[in-house]
Amino acid sequence: xxxxxxxxxxxxxxxxxxxxxxxxxxxxxxxxxxxxxxxxxxxxxxxxxxxxxxxxxxxxxxxxxxxxxxxxxxxxxxxxxxxxxxxxxxxxxxxxxxxxxxxxxxxxxxxxxxxxxxxxxxxxxxxxxxxxxxxxxxxxxxxxxxxxxxxxxxxxxxxxxxxxxxxxxxxxxxxxxxxxxxxxxxxxxxxxxxxxxxxxxxxxxxxxxxxxxxxxxxxxxxxxxxxxxxxxxxxxxxxxxxxxxxxxxxxxxxxxxxxxxxxxxxxxxxxxxxxxxxxxxxxxxxxxxxxxxxxxxxxxxxxxxxxxxxxxxxxxxxxxxxxxxxxxxxxxxxxxxxxxxxxxxxxxxxxxxxxxxxxxxxxxxxxxxxxxxxxxxxxxxxxxxxxxxxxxxxxxxxxxxxxxxxxxxxxxxxxxxxxxxxxxxxxxxxxxxxxxxxxxxxxxxxxxxxxxxxxxxxxxxxxxxxxxxxxxxxxxxxxxxxxxxxxxxxxxx
Numbered sequence: 001x002x003x004x005x006x007x008x009x010x011x012x013x014x015x016x017x018x019x020x021x022x023x024x025x026x027x028x029x030x031x032x033x034x035x036x037x038x039x040x041x042x043x044x045x046x047x048x049x050x051x052x053x054x055x056x057x058x059x060x061x062x063x064x065x066x067x068x069x070x071x072x073x074x075x076x077x078x079x080x081x082x083x084x085x086x087x088x089x090x091x092x093x094x095x096x097x098x099x100x101x102x103x104x105x106x107x108x109x110x111x112x113x114x115x116x117x118x119x120x121x122x123x124x125x126x127x128x129x130x131x132x133x134x135x136x137x138x139x140x141x142x143x144x145x146x147x148x149x150x151x152x153x154x155x156x157x158x159x160x161x162x163x164x165x166x167x168x169x170x171x172x173x174x175x176x177x178x179x180x181x182x183x184x185x186x187x188x189x190x191x192x193x194x195x196x197x198x199x200x201x202x203x204x205x206x207x208x209x210x211x212x213x214x215x216x217x218x219x220x221x222x223x224x225x226x227x228x229x230x231x232x233x234x235x236x237x238x239x240x241x242x243x244x245x246x247x248x249x250x251x252x253x254x255x256x257x258x259x260x261x262x263x264x265x266x267x268x269x270x271x272x273x274x275x276x277x278x279x280x281x282x283x284x285x286x287x288x289x290x291x292x293x294x295x296x297x298x299x300x301x302x303x304x305x306x307x308x309x310x311x312x313x314x315x316x317x318x319x320x321x322x323x324x325x326x327x328x329x330x331x332x333x334x335x336x337x338x339x340x341x342x343x344x345x346x347x348x349x350x351x352x353x354x355x356x357x358x359x360x361x362x363x364x365x366x367x368x369x370x371x372x373x374x375x376x377x378x379x380x381x382x383x384x385x386x387x388x389x390x391x392x393x394x395x396x397x398x399x400x401x402x403x404x405x406x407x408x409x410x411x412x413x414x415x416x417x418x419x420x421x422x423x424x425x426x427x428x429x430x431x432x433x434x435x436x437x438x439x440x441x442x443x444x445x446x447x448x449x450x451x452x453x454x455x456x457x458x459x460x461x462x463x464x465x466x467x468x469x470x471x472x473x474x475x476x477x478x479x480x481x482x483x484x485x486x487x488x489x490x491x492x493x
Contacts, residue, residue, distance in 0.1 A: 002073040008063050009078030011370045014041035017076050020308040035378040040370040054380035060088045067097050074098035083291035100315040102269045102290045109265050110288040120285045127285045129200040134159040137184035146198050153201040158187035165190045167234050204436035206277040210258035211299045214268045219320045222255050223299050230439045239295045240334040241302050244433035270311050297389040301333035332398040333391045339383040342415035351379035352414030360408035364391040
């Protein structure tokens with residue numbers, strides 16, 4: 001068993017890893033920078049190392065040096081960018097330190113996105129339609145020719161990317177050049193590589209991710225699928241498992257395809273095979289995410305399997321304790337992602353201090369977070385501040401618990417997307433599972449509001465109007481500024 005693990009990440013995933021390590025009796029080393037020093041993961045870790053800047057979390061050489069200096073047995077990268085860095089995994093291995101994730105050769109194989117698509121298609125599985133190779137951003141003529149051949153709209157994607165970074169949707173030819181430049185610049189800044197490829201956009205669609213778990217001994221199982229079609233800015237904000245869209249036949253086909261694709265690349269540790277489904281229910285392979293994902297909590301809720309624990313055990317050479325038939329699946333789970341973003345300013349990040357925080361409680365309610373009353377949301381990281389996961393025996397119970405959990409959640413001090421998430425929970429489309437990737441683009445109503453709701457909205461509007469138009473900067477009346485009233489109250493000398 002590992003004795004000491006360095007966590008090469010921060011925030012809620014670092015807190016998540018620390019808690020599992022505590023259960024296993026493993027000492028943890030956390031990283032932080034000045035702006036992040038009052039984050040919960042800094043307070044919970046056994047030891048903390050201050051790094052000079054947020055960019056250090058992407059600095060392979062520095063983190064390897066820290067790992068060596070503190071004599072750790074292994075490094076867990078969380079779901080950060082280093083989680084899919086073959087260079088990082090290789091350097092750790094050469095230094096005699098275990099990388100908690102897929103081996104470097106597996107990461108290298110699955111990150112060659114175009115080659116992966118070609119290999120999967122050659123194996124007989126349907127894939128998204130894409131350009132035949134990675135494209136140089138300076139070769140605009142070739143990019144334009146590929147876009148015409150694919151047909152608009154097209155999606156620009158980073159050949160090295162993920163998490164929506166370096167991704168742009170282009171509806172018209174005149175938008176292509178600007179979108180390519182921006183996508184390439186973002187990809188180069190984040191991943192160190194500006195090459196892109198094009199994919200024919202599937203609009204609208206459903207995003208289905210199948211969770212894989214594999215050990216070093218050739219055993220590979222799936223832990224079911226997740227539906228993640230409600231997105232904002234290429235980021236999934238609501239996910240659930242199992243998918244309410246799939247029937248039994250579709251589910252069996254997609255899960256079998258995910259396992260077969262994983263075996264093609266000798267996949268190990270935790271990862272996700274992602275698919276897109278069109279309006280007719282046809283599925284198309286999209287990519288492989290070679291890391292644990294933000295939404296892993298819903299898979300844990302429906303299976304009872306601690307994925308971080310399994311990552312650690314697999315990394316130290318243990319075999320999976322289950323066969324596919326032994327994996328337990330129970331009930332329904334849903335996760336909402338709460339971000340420090342201002343919904344009324346096009347979801348711009350809104351770092352700042354949270355002056356009041358109240359976390360929700362209740363049966364089968366789980367909150368993963370690094371925040372507490374008085375802590376700061378740093379400006380240099382992902383705006384994720386918390387994720388709420390609920391479980392229920394049925395989807396209706398699970399959704400009801402999520403409504404109550406979000407209603408109980410309190411975040412004061414800096415704008416967040418909590419009010420929007422609360423509103424979405426009451427839409428008819430979500431209640432009936434009638435949604436896709438266009439869900440957030442189109443206005444969503446919740447039917448006729450009750451008299452009580454209309455009354456409360458009227459009161460809220462009136463109070464807001466009154467506060468907005470009152471004098472917010474009180475002044476001292478002129479008659480009190482002369483000082484006569486102060487003199488009149490002086491005692492005789």
